[in-house]
Amino acid sequence: MAQDHIRYDILAQDALRGVIRKVLSETAATGHLPGDHHFFITFLTNAPGVRISQHLKSKYPEEMTIVIQHQFWDLKITESLFEICLSFSDTPERLVIPFNAIRGFYDPAVSFELEFDVPLQVENEQSAEITAHPATADTDEEPDDEPTPPPAGGDDNKGASVVSLDSFRKKN
Numbered sequence: 001m002a003q004d005h006i007r008y009d010i011l012a013q014d015a016l017r018g019v020i021r022k023v024l025s026e027t028a029a030t031g032h033l034p035g036d037h038h039f040f041i042t043f044l045t046n047a048p049g050v051r052i053s054q055h056l057k058s059k060y061p062e063e064m065t066i067v068i069q070h071q072f073w074d075l076k077i078t079e080s081l082f083e084i085c086l087s088f089s090d091t092p093e094r095l096v097i098p099f100n101a102i103r104g105f106y107d108p109a110v111s112f113e114l115e116f117d118v119p120l121q122v123e124n125e126q127s128a129e130i131t132a133h134p135a136t137a138d139t140d141e142e143p144d145d146e147p148t149p150p151p152a153g154g155d156d157n158k159g160a161s162v163v164s165l166d167s168f169r170k171k172n
Contacts, residue, residue, distance in 0.1 A: 023039070023107075028077050037109045038067060038068060041102060042064070042102070043097050044103060045062060047100065049081060051094075051096035073086075073092070080100070083095065103117075
């Protein structure tokens, strides 16, 4: 197989992170979520650029899932990150989360889910790759399609579908 000099994996990852950026930007503009929409966002707490309180960092040293639903404040979006104030045990906390630190995004209202395979030890912002199995040139082996459980959210997760690049690949 030819080497991918264009790096479609990174382009696809950026495009899918753009979906999250767009949804959060629209939420910030209106100040609320429409209908029953709400978001579970899982991110790496030790990724470069993540800023959370020491209390949250000690409680979630590697990964954390936040819920954006009814009570959030000061949602600000930039090209590379978002900032939000949420309440944890009646204590307001400001979080700064780069889009490259996100491992999962889930909206149970419509069973929409995105998953990203972000290494636990993120070395730079370009090292994160979307969950997708690399195409193999010399084998007929099928990729492991075992589903990964979605973020915490109870029975609302039934019927969720993961957007994966595999569905767009040509089968040999």
